[in-house]
Amino acid sequence: xxxxxxxxxxxxxxxxxxxPPDDLPPAPVPLLEPREGIxxxxxxxxxxxxxxxxxxxxxxxxxxxxxxASGYRYGQRAYLxxxxxxxxxxxxxxxxxxxxxSGLGAAIADAEWVLHAATQDLxxxxxxxxxxxxxxxxxxxGRLAGFARVGLGAMVxxxxxxxxxxxxxxxxxxxxxxxxxxxxxxxxxxxxLVDLRDALEEELTRQGKLEWAHQEFAAIxxxxxxxxxKDPWRRTSGMHKVRRRRQMAVVRxxxxxxxxxxxxxxxxxxxxxxxxxxxxxxxALPVNARALSxxxxxxxxxxxxxxxxxxxxxxxxxxxxxxxxxxxxxxVAGPPPPRAWADKDPAAAARLSAARTAVxxxxxxxxxxxxxxxxxDTVRRLCWEPPAEPTTDAVAxxxxxxxxxxxxxxQVSTVxxxxxxxxxx
Numbered sequence: 001x002x003x004x005x006x007x008x009x010x011x012x013x014x015x016x017x018x019x020p021p022d023d024l025p026p027a028p029v030p031l032l033e034p035r036e037g038i039x040x041x042x043x044x045x046x047x048x049x050x051x052x053x054x055x056x057x058x059x060x061x062x063x064x065x066x067x068x069a070s071g072y073r074y075g076q077r078a079y080l081x082x083x084x085x086x087x088x089x090x091x092x093x094x095x096x097x098x099x100x101x102s103g104l105g106a107a108i109a110d111a112e113w114v115l116h117a118a119t120q121d122l123x124x125x126x127x128x129x130x131x132x133x134x135x136x137x138x139x140x141x142g143r144l145a146g147f148a149r150v151g152l153g154a155m156v157x158x159x160x161x162x163x164x165x166x167x168x169x170x171x172x173x174x175x176x177x178x179x180x181x182x183x184x185x186x187x188x189x190x191x192x193l194v195d196l197r198d199a200l201e202e203e204l205t206r207q208g209k210l211e212w213a214h215q216e217f218a219a220i221x222x223x224x225x226x227x228x229x230k231d232p233w234r235r236t237s238g239m240h241k242v243r244r245r246r247q248m249a250v251v252r253x254x255x256x257x258x259x260x261x262x263x264x265x266x267x268x269x270x271x272x273x274x275x276x277x278x279x280x281x282x283x284a285l286p287v288n289a290r291a292l293s294x295x296x297x298x299x300x301x302x303x304x305x306x307x308x309x310x311x312x313x314x315x316x317x318x319x320x321x322x323x324x325x326x327x328x329x330x331x332v333a334g335p336p337p338p339r340a341w342a343d344k345d346p347a348a349a350a351r352l353s354a355a356r357t358a359v360x361x362x363x364x365x366x367x368x369x370x371x372x373x374x375x376x377d378t379v380r381r382l383c384w385e386p387p388a389e390p391t392t393d394a395v396a397x398x399x400x401x402x403x404x405x406x407x408x409x410x411q412v413s414t415v416x417x418x419x420x421x422x423x424x425x
Contacts, residue, residue: 028163034187036089043097051091056107058088063114063193066121067173074262078124079173084190095128102129114197116152135221141200144209146367156192159199212407238279245325249317250282257313335384351383355419374412378402390420
């Protein structure tokens, strides 16, 4: 048993979601106010210059958070950026008034950035010029340490004993001016982030997992921007109901028209036309605007002009020659869906079953989610196309080729090697 395996079972923090009934923790203390109060929102170049100077002169890690307007605006741009650093205090920055924060990013480039669920915020931060060289992700750290609940509020409460007010997480952050209660909430989101980081670092050290976390954080920081999705219209909710190629063409045309309108109006696509309405129209294939208006999602509130614009998209799909209709499924890179393995390759199915069982058991011993121990897609690819000689070194090479980190390879290569030697009965 490794040091991590031994210590994971002895976690002193409440990683399983609560202490035993006879050792109930004290009630969390409500965190009501930021230590220095709510700072003014930085919204012009002169004020930003002061923030840059203050944070450059600060010391230690920098807590960073960003608020978007998901569900309200098109895209995922940042509408507020919050930072906190020892010696500098807290800053709230409006990226509408200060769209280029590359100078701030450069000023804190040598610091470790502390984020919660970093992969959610890094794309919008990158768009305004803020890219960390080093980071500490408190959500991911919580997963590696074995915490059952890894939301920021739950982590702060479980580890630090404070209750964060979380009532404004889903508001429209593009609103101007931002209401004071929202700013209060935003400032508190970074108030204890560095404290949480320090506590998690101590716990990861105790469990022998700190180096694992460092490797994960480095991988996140080094990851390139995600490429644009191929055929994003295929992700329309309810798409599984659409079977015929002509109907799929309707979904594609309506999705594309909706996306163009949403981008022009800078609103969430769902506010222009719901996914359910798109699927309804695809299944019905209406022949005119009157037939379209009878469908759910195209009701009496929709103007004649709007109905005609959506019907025009349907008509484009109806007029397409057969050769230009979309294919039923996207070409899949890698192995087929696991449900098809038993028929296509029974030996591979047996290997996958053994691998999943072994990974699940190891993850439980290490007290962390199995998807953090090793990516399920990596396991599938290994089991579908195993090395000719399934040695531990050969398995390690395959895992590395799919992006597994060294700590993951060290932990799983032996058990996966054993799984690859499983034969069908």
